[in-house]
Amino acid sequence: MAATGTNTTTTTSGRNVAAELAYLTRVLKAPSLAASIDRLAERARAESWTHEEFLAACLQREVAARESHGGEARIRFARFPARKALEDFDYDHQRSLKREVIAHLGALDFVTAKDNVVFLGPPGTGKTHLSIGLGIRACQAGHRVAFATAAQWVARLADAHAAGTLQGELIKLSRIPVLIVDEVGYIPFEPEAANLFFQLVSSRYERASLIVTSNKPFGKAHMFA
Structure with a gap:
């Protein structure tokens, strides 16, 4: 049986999925995805998402985080004298x-x-x-x-x-x-x-x-x- 949460990290094939995900998200420089993947996985199981839906949710989370971080970097680069919306x-x-x-x-x-x-x-x-x-x-x-x-x-x-x-x-x-x-x-x-x-x-x-x-x-x- 495959792992069903963060406490169980291996599959019947002996793969340590949690370690693999930690490594892959680190190589991809995707810390926001690493922090949210467990919650997304739990929701995917609870709502019976397809593999494609789960993958899309993961990618959307990382894209949103990068856009947010990129916006903050551009705001710092702009050197505004104050922050006004x-x-x-x-x-x-x-x-x-x-x-x-x-x-x-x-x-x-x-x-x-x-x-x-x-x-x-x-x-x-x-x-x-x-x-x-x-x-x-x-x-x-x-x-x-x-x-x-x-x-x-x-x-x-x-x-x-x-x-x-x-x-x-x-x-x-x-x-x-x-x-x-x-x-x-x-x-x-x-x-x-x-x-x-x-x-x-x-x-x-x-x-x-x-x-x-x-x-x-x-x-x-x-x-x-």
Whole structure:
């Protein structure tokens, strides 16, 4: 008779199934599956799953765990200044914002289309919250994201320019599907800084998405259209 639980680890053929599973999940680097396989096996026996159903459940558990872990890794890579979810946005505080617009953006079609998103408004209206919320949603959906203020992006590009690696830096950044540029217009750009920033924007045109927040009216933010 085959093993029916974690206390019985061998079969009539003498195989130590628990040890084999521990070894195989370790080689496959599937710790989440290793931790849940006994519970899945018990449920499979109780509900008379087919072998295919049991295998699918095991694979689904590991895929879900890897997607979750991958999302957390991408969130750390993005360097968000805080963790903000779209679901936590206070629409009562900002009544002029339409929920359906944010819901549409939250579907992330703009990332696939390589379009840009611009949030404009005075300080305290939740622009950064929304940009982070979209960024986290993108991370969880499998997209790489990078967050920085406009001043920080310009400083990074200025360092690359001084080192003679500006084009390489722009190419590297263009491979990140979503860049978030926070606080455009809070500090006026000098001509050289403005030129570097323009190169960042133009290098991503129809290649990858930007999410921009600014306190400037739309007419003064036309460069991001």
